[in-house]
Structures are given as C-alpha cells and as structure tokens.
Amino acid sequence: MNDDFIKSLKDMPSAHLLGAGVAMCAGCGGLQALKEVYDVLGKNTVFVNAAGCLTLLAIYPFTPFRGSWLYTAMASAPAGAQGVRDALDILIEKKRMPPEEDLDVVVLTGDGAAYGMGLSATSGAIDRGLDFLYLCYDNEGFANTGQQYSAATPHGARTATSAGRQGYPGYKKDLFDIWAANRPSYVATAIAAEPLDFARKVSKAKEMKGPRLVIALAPCPPGWIFDPSQGPEIGRLAVRTGAWPLKEYVDGKVTHTHIPHPRIPVEEYLKLQGRFDHLFRPKRNEAMLADIQARIDAYWAGVA
Amino acid sequence: MTRQLLTGNGAAAWGARLAATDYVPAYPITPQTEIIETIAGWIDGGEMDCRMVTMDSEHSMVTAAGAAAATGVRVFTATSSQGLLYAMEMVFTTAGWRAPFVMVNVSRGLSAPITLEPDHNDVFAARDSGFLQIHCASGQEVLDTVLMAFRLAEDPRVRLPVIVNMDGFYLSFTREPVELPEPAAVARFLPPFDPGPISFRASKPLSEAVAVLGGVPYSYFRYEMHLALENALAVYGEVSQAFAREFGRTHEAVEAYKLDDAELAIVMVGCFATKARSAVDRLRAAGTRIGLLRPRLFRPFPEADIRRHLAGKRAVAVIDQNLSMGRGGILHGEVAAALYAAPGAPPVLASFVGGLGGRDIAAEEFFEIARVLADAAAAGQTPKPRLLFTDTELREVRKLQAIAEVERHETAGKAPGEST
Numbered sequence: 001m002n003d004d005f006i007k008s009l010k011d012m013p014s015a016h017l018l019g020a021g022v023a024m025c026a027g028c029g030g031l032q033a034l035k036e037v038y039d040v041l042g043k044n045t046v047f048v049n050a051a052g053c054l055t056l057l058a059i060y061p062f063t064p065f066r067g068s069w070l071y072t073a074m075a076s077a078p079a080g081a082q083g084v085r086d087a088l089d090i091l092i093e094k095k096r097m098p099p100e101e102d103l104d105v106v107v108l109t110g111d112g113a114a115y116g117m118g119l120s121a122t123s124g125a126i127d128r129g130l131d132f133l134y135l136c137y138d139n140e141g142f143a144n145t146g147q148q149y150s151a152a153t154p155h156g157a158r159t160a161t162s163a164g165r166q167g168y169p170g171y172k173k174d175l176f177d178i179w180a181a182n183r184p185s186y187v188a189t190a191i192a193a194e195p196l197d198f199a200r201k202v203s204k205a206k207e208m209k210g211p212r213l214v215i216a217l218a219p220c221p222p223g224w225i226f227d228p229s230q231g232p233e234i235g236r237l238a239v240r241t242g243a244w245p246l247k248e249y250v251d252g253k254v255t256h257t258h259i260p261h262p263r264i265p266v267e268e269y270l271k272l273q274g275r276f277d278h279l280f281r282p283k284r285n286e287a288m289l290a291d292i293q294a295r296i297d298a299y300w301a302g303v304a
Numbered sequence: 305m306t307r308q309l310l311t312g313n314g315a316a317a318w319g320a321r322l323a324a325t326d327y328v329p330a331y332p333i334t335p336q337t338e339i340i341e342t343i344a345g346w347i348d349g350g351e352m353d354c355r356m357v358t359m360d361s362e363h364s365m366v367t368a369a370g371a372a373a374a375t376g377v378r379v380f381t382a383t384s385s386q387g388l389l390y391a392m393e394m395v396f397t398t399a400g401w402r403a404p405f406v407m408v409n410v411s412r413g414l415s416a417p418i419t420l421e422p423d424h425n426d427v428f429a430a431r432d433s434g435f436l437q438i439h440c441a442s443g444q445e446v447l448d449t450v451l452m453a454f455r456l457a458e459d460p461r462v463r464l465p466v467i468v469n470m471d472g473f474y475l476s477f478t479r480e481p482v483e484l485p486e487p488a489a490v491a492r493f494l495p496p497f498d499p500g501p502i503s504f505r506a507s508k509p510l511s512e513a514v515a516v517l518g519g520v521p522y523s524y525f526r527y528e529m530h531l532a533l534e535n536a537l538a539v540y541g542e543v544s545q546a547f548a549r550e551f552g553r554t555h556e557a558v559e560a561y562k563l564d565d566a567e568l569a570i571v572m573v574g575c576f577a578t579k580a581r582s583a584v585d586r587l588r589a590a591g592t593r594i595g596l597l598r599p600r601l602f603r604p605f606p607e608a609d610i611r612r613h614l615a616g617k618r619a620v621a622v623i624d625q626n627l628s629m630g631r632g633g634i635l636h637g638e639v640a641a642a643l644y645a646a647p648g649a650p651p652v653l654a655s656f657v658g659g660l661g662g663r664d665i666a667a668e669e670f671f672e673i674a675r676v677l678a679d680a681a682a683a684g685q686t687p688k689p690r691l692l693f694t695d696t697e698l699r700e701v702r703k704l705q706a707i708a709e710v711e712r713h714e715t716a717g718k719a720p721g722e723s724t
Contacts (some may be wrong), residue, residue, distance in 0.1 A: 059517055079365070080367050082329070082371070087372035087373075090326050090355055102506060
C-alpha cells in the first residue's frame with residue numbers, strides 16, 4: 001500500500017480489525033485513532049505498549065486485537081520494541097522462522113510516556129535506527145490517572161494538578177521537532193477527526209523502515225471536559241484553528257499536509273472544552289487568550 | 305577441552321558464547337563492562353554469531369532482554385549495582401513475563417556513598433523478583449553456572465530468568481585457570497531454546513503481560529511464579545547431575561566444606577567464602593572442628609539442604625556481605641527462617657556483617673568468629689550481631705575526617721588555589 005492508494009474516504013480500509021466493547025471512555029480520541037490506524041496496519045502487527053489509558057484495552061483474558069500485544073512499563077516500550085524487532089530479525093536470519101511470520105513492531109503509548117518518561121528509551125531507539133513505528137495518542141495529560149498535567153499539556157489548560165486560575169503554566173513540548181532534529185525516517189502529526197490525512201500518513205509510514213513517529217492528538221472527553229458527542233468537532237477545530245498543525249517530516253523536510261485557511265480564532269476551539277472554561281468565565285482572561293492566539297499566529301507566520 | 309587463564313568476567317562471556325547466545329542487550333557499568341566488551345569483540349571478529357545492542361539504560365536493557373526472550377531467542381545480559389537497581393522495575397516485570405534469559409550481576413556496593421567494590425546488597429535487592437539467583441565463588445563456577453542457568457531458565461517447569469552473581473573485582477578481575485568445555489558437549493547439555501507456544505508470530509497472535517482486574521487473577525499468576533521457582537529446586541538437581549555427567553564437575557545447590565564432623569559452621573555466599581574455606585583449613589589444623597556451608601542457590605532457597613547440613617551443629621555463624629538497614633544481615637534472616645523448628649537445628653545462630661564495599665575479611669577475623677562461636681556454644685546462647693570493623697580501621701576513618709576538617713577550615717571562603 002502506498003500513499004497514492006488512499007485518495008478518498010472510499011479508499012479507506014474498512015476491515016474494522018479492532019474489536020468492540022473495550023473499557024475506554026465514551027468518545028475516546030485515542031481509541032478512535034487506534035481504530036483507524038489498525039485497519040491500515042493490519043493484523044500482522046505487534047503492539048508494544050507503555051502504561052496509559054490504552055493499556056486497559058487488553059484485560060485478561062480478553063483483547064480487542066487480532067494481532068499481538070506486549071505490555072512493558074511506563075518508560076520502556078521502545079526498548080521492548082527493540083527486543084522484539086531484534087529477535088524477529090535474528091530468527092529470520094538464522095532461518096528458525098519463515099519470513100512470512102514476521103510482524104510490524106508498533107509502539108503504542110500516550111503522551112505521558114512519549115513526551116516524558118519514555119524519552120530516554122525513545123532517544124536510544126532513534127540513535128540505533130530501530131525499525132519501528134511509534135504511535136502516540138496525545139490526550140495532553142496523564143488521562144488514565146485523572147488528567148494531571150504532562151509535558152504535552154497546552155498552556156493555560158486546567159488539569160487535576162493545575163487547577164488554579166492560570167491553569168497549566170508551561171507550554172506544550174514539541175515532540176515533533178525533537179524527533180525531526182534527529183533525522184528519523186518519518187514524523188507526522190495527525191488526528192482521528194481527519195481520517196483521510198491520518199490514514200495516508202500511517203500508510204506512508206508503514207512502507208518505510210527505521211524510526212517513525214505519528215502523534216495523534218486525542219481529544220479526551222473526561223480530561224478536556226466536553227460531551228463525547230463533540231469529539232469530532234473539537235478535533236476538526238483543533239486543526240482549523242491551527243492549534244494542532246497537521247504536518248509530516250520526510251527526508252529532512254517538513255511539509256504541512258493541511259494549511260487552515262482562513263484560520264478560525266483559537267477561542268472557538270478552547271471554549272468547547274471545560275479545561276479552558278476559566279479563560280471565559282466568570283470573565284474573559286483577555287491577556288491569556290491573546291497570548292495563546294499570538295503563539296498560534298507566530299507558528300503559522302513561520303510556515304512558508 | 306582447553307584451559308585458559310580467565311577473569312571472572314571473561315568466564316561469564318565464555319559462558320554466553322558457548323551457550324550459543326543469540327542476543328545481548330547491553331549497558332556498560334563497572335565492574336561488569338569487560339563482559340560486554342569481550343562479547344562485542346567476538347561478534348566483530350566473527351567468532352560469535354550473536355547480535356549485541358547497547359541500550360540507553362539498564363531499564364531498557366532488561367526490557368529488551370525480556371522482550372527478545374519472549375519472542376523466542378536465547379538472551380544473555382549483564383549488569384552491576386546501580387544498573388541492577390535502575391533496571392529493577394523491569395527485573396520484576398520480565399520475571400512476570402516468564403521470559404527465560406540469563407543475566408550476570410557483578411556485585412558492587414550500592415550508593416550512597418558511591419563506590420566500586422563488592423557486596424551483595426545489589427543482588428539481594430532482586431531477591432523477591434522471581435529471578436532465580438545463583439552465587440559463584442570461582443571463574444570456573446561462573447562459566448559452568450551460566451550454562452546451567454540457561455538450561456534452568458528454559459526448562460518448561462521453570463521458565464523464568466536467572467541471575468548469576470559474582471563479586472566485583474575479587475572475582476570479576478582475578479585471573480584463574482578455567483576449563484573451556486567443548487562446544488559439542490555444551491550443545492549436548494544445552495539444546496537450542498524451544499520457546500514452545502510463547503512467542504510472537506504472524507500466524508499465532510499472542511497477548512503477553514496483559515493487565516488483570518482484581519486480586520484473584522493477580523494472585524493466581526503470582527502464585528504460579530512462586531510454584532515455578534519451587535519447581536526449580538528439583539530441576540536444579542537434575543541440571544546439576546546432567547552437568548556432572550557431561551563435564552565431570554559438580555555444582556550442588558549448596559557447597560558443604562568439611563561439615564560432616566564439624567561442631568561449628570560458617571555460612572557465606574560468594575567468593576569471600578573462599579576466605580572462609582581457607583580459614584576453616586587453618587582452624588582445623590589448630591584443632592577446631594569447624595566447616596563451611598556456601599549456598600550457591602539463593603532463589604529458590606535450598607532450605608532442605610541447609611537444614612540437613614547444619615543439623616546437629618553446636619553453633620553457626622552467618623557472615624553477611626550485605627546489610628539490611630535496621631535489620632542486619634539478610635542471609636542470617638533467611639537461614640534462621642530455614643532452621644526454625646527444624647529437627648537438630650543449631651541452638652546458636654550468630655550474625656556477622658562484613659565485607660561491605662569490598663572491605664576485606666581477614667583471617668584473624670575468621671579466627672575471632674570461631675572463638676565467639678565456641679564460647680557461644682559452651683554458653684548455649686547466641687551472641688549479639690556484630691558489624692566487623694577494627695580499631696585500626698576506625699583510626700583510618702578518623703584520619704580522613706581530620707583531613708576533611710582541616711581542608712574545610714583552611715580553604716573556607718577561598719577560591720581553589722588561592723593562598724591561605
């Protein structure tokens with residue numbers, strides 16, 4: 001499959017490989033992302049998982065996966081991927097396993113691991129040119145433990161550990177650039193609410209070798225505080241306001257796969273989410289809203 | 305069969321090579337580094353058909369080791385001290401995966417203060433992890449035990465990872481003549497790893513290490529691990545006999561030295577026990593009926609062997625090269641629990657702590673321990689635990705403190721190199 005294959009929604013695979021009835025929250029953006037990705041990746045995939053919401057997909061003795069799964073720990077899913085990848089390569093090289101038994105190795109973690117605790121293991125995997133795909137579902141906080149702030153939390157967001165009037169004082173870490181700076185095979189941002197863009201990127205990544213990352217922004221109804229029915233709308237607004245740029249890195253070059261034009265003011269995105277409610281009520285925090293908008297504008301001003 | 309002068313580290317590397325190890329995830333740490341350097345040299349020279357990967361940390365290293373073993377290849381790795389502790393989450397986790405691989409730990413004292421020389425607090429911290437744990441006292445034993453460890457780990461009745469321990473510096477860096485077994489003989493003793501149904505293959509999807517909900521399934525899987533470790537006691541006996549048949553060397557779960565007619569006994573693990581062995585010879589020459597018990601197997605704990613060998617002794621001293629803060633020697637507690645209410649259990653079980661951070665245990669100290677034991681046997685009373693430290697050593701520390709004090713006052717408020 002190459003990226004030309006998926007020209008329209010009609011070309012999207014509809015295998016529905018991921019089983020239903022899992023213990024995720026209603027409207028989980030991470031689950032939706034995984035569902036879309038899994039159909040593109042296919043069942044000959046071993047997911048190597050770090051502690052997070054999606055760890056609870058596979059609970060003994062049930063699993064929604066047609067393929068394989070290995071849960072590791074919070075910090076070391078990429079190291080688990082290294083062990084599985086190396087072992088499969090060794091078995092094929094030494095002719096102890098036929099090549100058709102091979103699997104794609106996919107690391108599946110949330111932002112807590114991808115942006116924070118797992119960075120050492122991730123960095124090592126990039127250094128070594130490990131042949132793997134890293135899929136990060138980025139719900140912008142430690143959602144599984146009740147949405148405490150993480151290194152991926154956006155400025156001003158109220159979380160369980162930044163519940164004051166200013167919300168989270170830090171700024172979302174740029175994981176895309178951290179990866180891209182080290183010249184891996186592929187880096188992309190995506191979101192389930194833009195399924196065509198997402199499927200094209202995963203399909204492209206699947207055909208490549210070496211370290212590949214796809215970060216899927218994952219709107220989280222309980223963590224971001226919105227009604228599950230609004231998930232797709234919030235996802236589309238994240239893109240159309242420019243708050244979540246859709247882009248990819250290939251061969252040293254960053255390309256935006258969607259340039260929102262005109263860009264909708266970011267507050268249209270923020271005001272649908274309870275985690276930003278304090279920016280609007282009891283009175284508007286003009287300074288902070290302006291700051292958030294200015295940073296988005298500055299980002300896009302730098303995009304040729 | 306050839307003999308070579310090998311360090312303990314060299315012997316460990318030869319064990320991995322002769323075992324036809326497929327995969328070595330690694331991370332450098334003193335005093336273990338020579339093991340992975342040796343293996344890397346063989347791989348580069350085409351002498352060993354193996355893949356080695358230097359990971360970003362020991363935590364990642366043990367994760368990769370477990371993941372590769374769970375995919376069905378033979379895995380060896382090595383670490384020490386801080387590295388073992390850094391990996392500790394994954395030490396417990398990969399044991400829970402029932403991933404069979406062998407990890408050599410080269411014992412080294414733990415921080416703080418940071419140091420390089422050996423004691424057993426590092427490896428004993430892995431006591432409850434689900435790894436089997438075997439302690440070696442010579443280079444030959446290290447090589448042989450690595451081979452035995454693979455067979456133990458991969459036995460379907462066990463299927464757990466194994467730590468093979470040696471003491472840093474004293475054993476890791478000391479050269480001894482070591483017999484290198486013939487590869488053909490090793491292949492007979494240790495057939496290729498058969499992962500059975502537990503591996504990742506496209507045609508056989510598998511979920512490993514999934515979450516459980518609640519204490520019932522959790523308890524089930526934890527009990528399964530414990531029972532597998534208990535199985536390992538009997539399997540160890542079989543492996544040890546098979547090893548003796550193939551190679552003519554016997555490595556029992558415990559080494560009993562001159563214990564049969566002994567009234568007094570010393571219990572120690574690791575290569576410092578060879579100091580005790582030599583002290584036993586000298587004490588016997590002077591008329592003291594004393595012997596040595598050296599458990600090689602620490603997990604599973606060979607309780608029956610310990611009861612049997614110590615039954616009828618008048619007094620026993622456990623010398624611990626570790627210290628459980630606020631409790632005392634760890635091995636002492638283990639031996640005491642094994643002997644409690646056992647028929648013929650020695651009435652005196654004394655505790656000595658020594659050899660921390662590579663501090664020597666001198667022959668005179670063994671003689672003093674024997675004297676304390678004899679007195680305690682006569683009185684029928686266990687003496688208070690003792691931390692071995694001499695007046696001379698205390699004076700040495702006082703001197704260091706005096707220097708530190710002088711330096712602090714002399715240089716107070718001054719930049720380095722500024723005259724006083």
